[in-house]
């Protein structure tokens with residue numbers, strides 16, 4: 001599913017209205033119907049009563065207009081709807097005014113904002129079963145002004161079910177940050193497309209459950225606007241995980257070469273190898289420095305192991321690159337980096353491999369740490385090359401602080417992908433997969449328990465595996481992140497976020513793939 005900036009949504013609305021003759025009032029009606037449908041799902045799920053009182057707190061823009069229209073549909077379903085208008089009623093125009101006039105004629109109770117009425121909100125909320133936040137949507141900028149802040153704080157103090165229309169009021173729906181007070185909703189119904197800020201940074205915290213109501217805006221309108229950011233969803237992943245061919249054999253599912261490890265860091269390569277096999281790779285070969293060979297040989301019987309010349313100090317020797325090239329002749333995909341550690345010899349080995357390897361490749365962990373000394377080396381690789389940095393590695397690659405990366409995750413991943421012509425998988429909360437050609441995907445799965453040693457090695461293995469089985473690099477990176485996160489979510493259910501470890505994520509990869517539709 002696509003995700004967009006508020007300005008892009010405004011353009012798509014305009015295209016729908018002007019070029020496809022879907023008028024604004026139709027979009028607003030569709031919004032109201034979609035919101036009521038989402039409320040009905042909450043009733044079915046037992047989170048709301050079948051009938052009750054709803055307080056609709058409406059702004060003076062179109063977000064408020066959606067609220068007026070929703071009040072009418074809720075009233076027709078047997079709810080007692082009470083509308084409170086924040087701000088100067090005289091400012092209400094267009095489609096929002098049309099809907100306000102309808103509910104006035106229907107006799108739906110409307111309170112409007114005068115300072116004394118703010119106190120009336122407490123009585124209103126006291127009686128309500130549900131508060132609908134229709135104050136501000138994509139038109140909101142900066143920090144809440146005037147009475148908005150007081151009202152938002154009042155709503156957050158209530159222990160009532162809160163549904164936000166399009167975006168929780170107070171949230172910047174482009175950045176996913178709130179500068180001041182912000183509604184903490186139980187559910188947010190995004191209209192048209194989810195805005196980027198709803199799915200990154202603090203957005204998911206404020207939104208609660210996210211539902212999307214398409215408003216019947218045609219895909220052509222989004223194409224016209226050039227919206228190329230996506231939220232990876234289950235349908236996308238199940239479309240990429242194709243049934244295995246009846247006549248397939250292990251060679252059909254690819255052969256992965258993993259160059260990883262150093263003395264005492266043997267686990268990294270083993271985790272990647274196991275994750276690759278558990279996600280369907282045909283053959284996995286793990287190449288480690290000779291000094292680590294005995295520690296990995298036979299640990300996973302189905303993994304082929306190979307020793308590479310070491311530097312006598314526990315790491316790869318620079319001349320190991322010739323041996324890696326030899327091993328790569330039989331491989332279809334190359335994964336380099338987990339547990340290598342950093343030294344000038346490791347750097348030489350990584351740079352040689354980066355220049356010479358003509359197979360689809362993923363560079364991870366320490367391979368990225370040495371590449372960060374001269375990231376321009378990446379320009380010598382095809383655009384399909386994948387790098388999988390965590391925020392600190394991304395910061396090193398970009399020569400900025402981790403805080404700067406985390407404050408602008410989307411921009412960091414996208415700008416690096418464009419500048420160095422590689423696919424960037426920026427790990428962390430809401431992993432971002434950015435391509436050099438402008439397609440970006442945001443991953444919705446995963447949990448804080450996945451911040452555990454070896455978790456990234458598991459992700460590298462899954463991506464390599466999907467690549468080896470024929471997915472495009474963008475599909476492999478996006479589906480890899482999705483399955484990794486979803487398996488991590490299952491591991492957290494079983495062991496808790498505190499107790500889960502990387503090998504638990506691997507345990508749940510098979511079930512997660514089966515759930516998504518892989519046999």
Ligand SMILES: NC(=O)C1=CN([C@@H]2O[C@H](COP(=O)(O)OP(=O)(O)OC[C@H]3O[C@@H](n4cnc5c(N)ncnc54)[C@H](O)[C@@H]3O)[C@@H](O)[C@H]2O)[C@H](O)CC1
Pocket residue numbers: 009013024027028031059060061062063064065066135136137138139140141142143144145146148165166167191192193215
């Ligand atoms: N996605 C769609 O296709 C549709 C969306 N709809 C809804 O329309 C809103 C956007 O409407 P708009 O009138 O442009 O803006 P808002 O209602 O969000 O707010 C405008 C209002 O906000 C005031 N404002 C701005 N910043 C602040 C601030 N910091 N503090 C206080 N007030 C602020 C500004 O002055 C304006 O008065 C979208 O979200 C959807 O809900 C359509 O209904 C259907 C099509």
Ligand SMILES: [K+]
Pocket residue numbers: 063133134135136137164165166167168169
């Ligand atoms: K809102």
